[in-house]
Amino acid sequence: MKLTLMGNEAIAWGLIHSNTQMVSGYPGTPSSEILTTVQKIKDSKNLPVYAQWATNEKVGFEVAYAGAIAGVNAAATMKQVGLNVASDALMSASFIGNKGAFVLIVADDPGFNSSQTEQDSREFARFARIPVLDPATPAEAYEFTKLASEISKKFEIPVMLRSVMRVSHSREIVEIDDNFEFKEQKGNFQRDIPRWAAVPREGRLKQAYEQLERIEAIKKYNYENLIKSKIDKLKGTKNLIISSGAAYGYAKEVVDELNLDVDILKIDMPYPLPDELKELVKNYEKVLVVEETYPVIEEELRSENVFGRMSGHIHLVDEMNKERVLEAYKKIGFYEGENIYKPYFKVEDVNQRKPNLCPGCPHRDVFFAIKKVFRPKKSIYPSDIGCYTLGINLEAIDTVLCMGASVSMAHGLSIADKEKTVIATIGDSTFFHGGIPPLINAVYQKAKFILVILDNSTVAMTGRQTTPERENPQVDLKKVAEGCGAEVMEYFYKPDINETIEFFKKVKKRYQEIDKPLVVISRQYCVLDKERAKDFLPGIFATVDEEKCVACDVCTTQFVCPPMHYNERGKIEIDPLLCIGCGVCISGICPTDAFIPRREK
Ligand code: SF4
Ligand code: SF4
Numbered sequence: 001m002k003l004t005l006m007g008n009e010a011i012a013w014g015l016i017h018s019n020t021q022m023v024s025g026y027p028g029t030p031s032s033e034i035l036t037t038v039q040k041i042k043d044s045k046n047l048p049v050y051a052q053w054a055t056n057e058k059v060g061f062e063v064a065y066a067g068a069i070a071g072v073n074a075a076a077t078m079k080q081v082g083l084n085v086a087s088d089a090l091m092s093a094s095f096i097g098n099k100g101a102f103v104l105i106v107a108d109d110p111g112f113n114s115s116q117t118e119q120d121s122r123e124f125a126r127f128a129r130i131p132v133l134d135p136a137t138p139a140e141a142y143e144f145t146k147l148a149s150e151i152s153k154k155f156e157i158p159v160m161l162r163s164v165m166r167v168s169h170s171r172e173i174v175e176i177d178d179n180f181e182f183k184e185q186k187g188n189f190q191r192d193i194p195r196w197a198a199v200p201r202e203g204r205l206k207q208a209y210e211q212l213e214r215i216e217a218i219k220k221y222n223y224e225n226l227i228k229s230k231i232d233k234l235k236g237t238k239n240l241i242i243s244s245g246a247a248y249g250y251a252k253e254v255v256d257e258l259n260l261d262v263d264i265l266k267i268d269m270p271y272p273l274p275d276e277l278k279e280l281v282k283n284y285e286k287v288l289v290v291e292e293t294y295p296v297i298e299e300e301l302r303s304e305n306v307f308g309r310m311s312g313h314i315h316l317v318d319e320m321n322k323e324r325v326l327e328a329y330k331k332i333g334f335y336e337g338e339n340i341y342k343p344y345f346k347v348e349d350v351n352q353r354k355p356n357l358c359p360g361c362p363h364r365d366v367f368f369a370i371k372k373v374f375r376p377k378k379s380i381y382p383s384d385i386g387c388y389t390l391g392i393n394l395e396a397i398d399t400v401l402c403m404g405a406s407v408s409m410a411h412g413l414s415i416a417d418k419e420k421t422v423i424a425t426i427g428d429s430t431f432f433h434g435g436i437p438p439l440i441n442a443v444y445q446k447a448k449f450i451l452v453i454l455d456n457s458t459v460a461m462t463g464r465q466t467t468p469e470r471e472n473p474q475v476d477l478k479k480v481a482e483g484c485g486a487e488v489m490e491y492f493y494k495p496d497i498n499e500t501i502e503f504f505k506k507v508k509k510r511y512q513e514i515d516k517p518l519v520v521i522s523r524q525y526c527v528l529d530k531e532r533a534k535d536f537l538p539g540i541f542a543t544v545d546e547e548k549c550v551a552c553d554v555c556t557t558q559f560v561c562p563p564m565h566y567n568e569r570g571k572i573e574i575d576p577l578l579c580i581g582c583g584v585c586i587s588g589i590c591p592t593d594a595f596i597p598r599r600e601k
Contacts, residue, residue, distance in 0.1 A: 001178050007138040007168040010176075011077075011105060011161065012037030014145025016047070017177050018101065020075050021185055022067035023051045024060035026433065027462035028079030029114040030165040031107035035077050036463070048184045053465050056403070056433040057082035061089045061104070065158070068102035069196055070187035073149060075103040080119040082106075085403065085434070087124060092198045093158050094128040095207050097214075100185065101152040103145065104130075107163045110246075110293045111319035114461075116385070116402065118317065120294035125160045126271045129211055131218050132160040134245035134270050138172040144268065151221070155214055164292060166246045166319075215272050223274035227267070231280060234263040239334060240281070242297060243290040244270045247320045251290040254325045258335055273300045281306060288313060288332050292320045307332055354393045359562050360537060360582035362493045362524040363388045363454050365500045367396035368559055368589065370423055370452070373504040379421045382409040384435070386427035387461040387526075388454050394560050397425070404434020410449040411442040421511070422449035428477060429459040429467045436484060442517045443485035450511055451486070451519045453477060456526040464528060481519040493524035495538060496587045527580060540583030541598040546571040548594035559589045574598075 005013065011034050015023060023038045025031070035051055042049040050067075054060030057078040067074035078086060083106050090104065106121040125132035133148050135141040145161055152159040194203040234240075243251040244267040255264055263284070267273070270291070281287050281301055289298040289308035298308035307313045314328045323341040330336070357364045367388075370381070376395070383389060383397040384406035391397045399409055410424035426435050431453050439451065455477055459465040468475040481488045489510060491503045511518050525532035542563075549571045555564050556572070563578035564585075572594065585595040 002173050002175055004171055005138050005142070005174045006033060006171050007135075007141045007163055008033035008107070009037045010138040010142035010172075010174050011145050011163065011168075012041060013174075013176050014142045015075050015103070015149075016041050016049070016182065017180050018103075018146045018149035019073050019183050019185065020101070020103070020149065021049055021072045022064050022074040023049065023077065024054050024064040024074075025077035025105075026054055026057045026060050026082055026085075027459050027465045028082050028107075029462055030109055030168040031077050031079045031082075031105065031163070032462040032465065033168070034105060034107075036465070045182070047182050049182075053459075055468060057086040058089055061086040061093075065089065065093050065098065065102055067187065068098035068100045068158075069096075070189040071099040072185045072187045073101040073153070075105060077105040078107075079115065080106055080108045080121050081115055081117060081402065083119075083121055083124055087128075090124070090128050090130075090158070094130045095204075095211055096195060096198055097156040098152065098158060099156065099190075101149040102158040103148045103152060104158050104160045105145075105163065106160060107165065107168045108293065109165050111165070113165055116400070118293045120292070120296060121160065121162045122270050122296045123294050125162070126296060129215050130158050130160055131155075131222070131269055132162050132271050133268060134162050135167055136245055136248045136266070137167065138170060139174045140268075141167055142174050142176060151218070155218055155221075157214055157218075162245070164246045219272045219274040222269045222272065223276050226269055227274065227277060230265055231276075234265065236283075237261055237263045238285045239263070240265060240284040240287045241290060242267060242287060242301070244268070244297060245292060247290050247292040250320050250322050250325045254322050254329065257340070258326070258329070258337070260329065260334055262334055267297060270297050271300070273297065277301065278303070286332055288328060288334070290314065290320070290325060290328065353562075355390050356393050356560060356562050357387065357390045358527050358580075359578050360495075360527040360533075360580035360584075362456065362495075362522070362527075363391060364394065364559065364561065365493070365495070365497055365584055366452065366454060366522050367391045367394045367425070368497060369500040369504045370425075371396055371558065372501050373508050374421050374423050378419075379423055380413050380417060382406045382413060382422065382424040384424075384426040384430045386430050386454075386459075388425055388427055391425065394558065402434075403430055404438055407435045407438035407442065407451055410451060411438065411445070411447045414447050414449045423452065424449060425452045425454055427460075428453055428455040428457065428469065431477070432468050432475075432480075436480065439481065439484045439486060439517065439519070446515070447517060448515060449517055450507065451517060453481070453519060453521045455521055455523045456529075457523075457532075458526050458529060460526045460528065464526065477521055481521070486517045486519040487514055488519045488521060491520065491522045493522055493536070495536065495582045495584045497584055498588050527582075537581055538583050539581045540586060541576070541579050541581045542574050542583065542585050542595050543598040544572045544574060545594050545596050548592045549590075550592055552591060555585065555590055555595075559585065561585060
C-alpha cells in the first residue's frame with residue numbers, strides 16, 4: 001500500500017509494522033508527530049498498543065525500556081536535547097540490554113530551528129556503544145525503523161534511529177506493508193538480578209566485555225548487510241564521498257548535477273563502522289565525508305586522506321545545503337566551476353519580525369504585568385523552555401538554559417544577587433518535566449524567589465500535546481507545588497491588564513512577608529485551544545485613534561502583540577486579520593489610551 005507520509009508518520013508506521021507494543025516519550029520539535037501518529041493508528045485499528053506521553057524523556061525512556069526487558073517490543077521518542085535528559089537511563093540500558101526490541105528514536109535539529117543546541121545524537125550512540133541508523137528520507141525512515149527493531153531484538157541491545165528535521169518533516173510516497181497483522185506479545189519478566197539490577201562491580205565487568213563483543217558483532221552485521229553490496233557497486237574512481245542521513249541527499253544531488261567523476265557511498269549505520277570501511281578508504285586519493293551535524297564518521301575513519309569538518313572542508317555549525325556541499329567539493333578539488341546554487345535573494349534582505357507570542361496569548365499579559373510590578377532594574381527574570389520563551393521579545397526573560405532550569409537558576413540567582421527580586425517563569429508541562437526537583441531543592445534550602453507557572457494546560461509549542469493535569473485532574477499543579485513546601489497563589493486570568501497588574505501587586509506584597517519560594521499559578525487555556533479559548537476571549541477587537549497615538553513605542557516594545565505595527569503616517573495600526581479580539585490592549589497598556597474598540601461598519 002502506498003501512503004504519502006511525513007517522516008515522523010513513516011516512523012510511526014514502522015513501529016506498528018514491527019509489532020511495537022509500548023511507545024513512550026516527551027514531545028519536542030522535530031519529533032512530536034511520531035507518538036501522536038502511533039496513537040492515531042492504534043485508535044483507528046483498535047490495536048493493543050500503549051502509546052502515552054511521559055512527564056519527561058527519562059521517564060518515557062524508562063517506562064518503554066521496562067517493557068523491553070519484560071520481552072515486548074518497545075520504543076521511546078524524543079528530540080535531541082531530550083536525549084540529554086534520558087541519557088542517564090540510556091548509558092545503563094546499553095550495558096544491560098533488552099529482551100524485546102527497544103528502539104530509541106531521536107530527532108535532531110541541525111540549524112537550531114527550534115532548539116537551544118544543534119547536537120548530533122549519533123555521538124550519543126557512539127558514547128553509549130549502541131548502533132545507530134540514519135535514514136535519509138521518509139521511506140527509509142519507515143524501513144529503518146523496522147530494521148532497528150530487528151537488530152535490537154537480534155543483539156538484545158537498544159538501537160537508535162536518528163532522524164533530522166528534514167527527514168522528520170518532509171513528505172514522500174512510502175510503500176508500506178500490506179496485510180500486516182499486529183501480533184500482541186505478552187510481557188513475561190524473567191527474574192535475572194545480576195543482569196537487570198545495574199549495581200556496581202558485581203557482574204558489571206562481565207557485562208562491559210559483553211558490550212564490547214556485541215559492538216564487534218554489530219560491526220560485522222553492518223558490513224555484511226548494509227555496506228558490502230554498495231561497495232561492490234562502486235566504480236573505483238580516484239576520489240570517494242562518504243555520506244549518511246539527510247546529508248546524503250545533498251551530496252548525491254550535487255554529484256549528479258555537476259556530473260562529478262567520484263564514487264559516492266551511503267552509510268546507513270554510522271556507528272559502529274566495520275574495519276572493511278577503513279580498508280576501503282585506503283584505496284582512494286581523497287575521501288570527503290559529508291554528514292550532519294558532527295564529524296562522527298569522519299572521526300571513526302580518521303586518516304590523512306579523509307576530509308570533512310575536522311579538516312575545515314565543511315562548515316562546522318548549521319544545516320547542510322547544496323551550496324555548502326558545492327563549496328566543500330570546490331575546496332577539496334572535486335569541482336572547479338561556478339556556483340550554480342546562488343540564492344535568488346539573501347535571507348538578510350527580507351524584513352524579518354522577531355518570533356512572538358500569539359495574538360491574545362495570556363502569557364503576554366502576565367509578562368507585561370510582571371515587568372510593571374517588578375521593575376527590570378530591580379529584578380531578574382529567569383525563564384524556561386516552551387512557547388513562553390517567546391517572552392524574550394518582550395524583554396521579560398533574562399535566562400533560558402534547559403527544561404526546568406528556571407527554578408534552579410532562580411535559586412542560584414537569589415543567592416548570587418541579593419539586591420534584586422528573582423521572578424522566574426515556567427510552563428505547566430515544563431514544571432512537571434523538570435521543575436519539581438529544583439523546587440524541592442529550593443524549599444529545603446530555604447531559598448526565596450517567585451516562580452510563576454504559566455498554566456495553559458497544554459504542551460503548546462510542540463503541537464498541543466496533553467499535560468498531566470489536563471489528562472487527569474488528580475495531578476493537581478497547586479497541590480504538587482504545595483507538596484514541595486512552597487506557598488502558592490493562584491490567578492485565573494482575565495483579559496484585563498489592570499486586573500493582572502493588581503494581582504501581581506498582591507504577589508509582591510505577599511512575597512515581602514514570607515521567607516520561602518512563592519509559587520504563582522496563572523491559569524488560562526492556550527488561544528490555539530479552539531474549544532476552550534472562546535470561553536475567555538470577549539470578542540473585543542481593537543483599532544487605534546491616531547489623534548491620540550504619540551508613537552511612544554510602549555505597545556511595540558513592551559506589549560508587542562503581532563497585529564500592532566507603525567503605518568506610513570508614523571502611527572500605530574492594528575492588522576484586523578491578526579487581531580483575535582482579546583481586548584487587552586484597550587484595557588490599559590497605552591499611556592494615552594489610543595487603543596479603542598473597533599466598531600463594525
Ligand atoms: S502605546 Fe499608544 S501612544 Fe504609544 S505607540 Fe502604542 S498606540 Fe501609540
Ligand atoms: S485586541 Fe489588542 S491585544 Fe488583543 S489581539 Fe487584538 S491587538 Fe492584540
